[in-house]
Amino acid sequence: MENDFKMEESIIRCWSVCIPENAAEEVTKTLQSKWINTGKKEKEFRAKICDRFQAPYAVACMTGTAALKIALKALGVGPGDEVVSTPFTFIATNTSILEVGAKPVFADIQYGTLNIDPKSVEEKITDKTKAIMCVHYAGNPVDLDELRAVADKHGLPIIEDSAHAMASEYKGRPIGSTGDVATFSFQCVKIVTSGDGGVVTTTNEEVYKKLKKQTWYGIDRDTKKTSILDPLPCPPDGLGFKSNMNDITATLACVAIDFLDTALARRREIGQRYRTELSSLNKVKLLDYKEHWTPNYQIFPVHVEDRERFAHYMWERNIQVNVNNRRNDVYEMFGGLCDLPNLKRADEDVILIPLHFDLTDEDISRVIKNIKDYDNE
């Protein structure tokens, strides 16, 4: 769209980057300390994650994509394996599966929530299936009880790609506090950010040990060096990635986590206002938000009639709306289009309306007014 890069003040953008005021000062302290490699800030960050996400174990890494690969490898997913996954997501969810040599097998989604449908997951399980991958799309949690019932029946672990779901809650518990593994992203447009960054949480100590090794060449960096003549603390336990979070990133990530509840409160305020004011329109429909699922409103997708016209309509009124993901099976590397009816519908009518920390109440009123005008046309 020709207006794609117009950035004037009057434009209400779909995205923004949330950087707390003390970020530069904290990074300066780390730089001046001269310890910028993985060290005490990274440890501090992991402790903050365990505390805020109520997770027994956390491993930090450089991106959400690395977190996914580390998680897959720690669960033993590799060449010849299949992972039943959602096709409605950013491609990183599924390129990670390809990168470890396995094959994503797409299940259908629920049209109302845009999350993977546990019933469809069960239909896709074969004797090659090694794990299930879900995404808490838009920060709106997957029905974990229902998905876990399917996973448990077949003895499969679930990887929760929680890149959208930092501080979202399912039945009163933060995402990442209860499952096999959950991966998070601190990339720049996430609710809070360290520029780039990733975390994996787990409730399983054995998986935790493997995650640590996968993050740094197959070696647990916390292992104490025992010999003056050996440069490594211990021999690598097979191949691992080089994806440890350094202390510059960890400093930003600590600042981000300290700011998380402030950012979250504002997003929830905006999300709730959209849900109240846009709940009974004809051409624009909200997602299906459940009572005991608490979203973080990382993004705010809606289903809209005549999406292209809606996008032009909003752009002409200086409001950016955005199609952020296509169904992943349109990309050749995933093996061709699948016959998944809910996915097809969602791929044709989902669009994001602006939701981020920098929006003013007046901005939100303007978005709501223009959506209502579109609906009344």
Ligand SMILES: Cc1ncc(COP(=O)(O)O)c(C=O)c1O
């Ligand atoms: C659902 C999902 N998974 C994974 C990722 C990858 O995260 P990162 O950019 O930190 O690698 C993203 C990034 O936006 C995402 O939206």
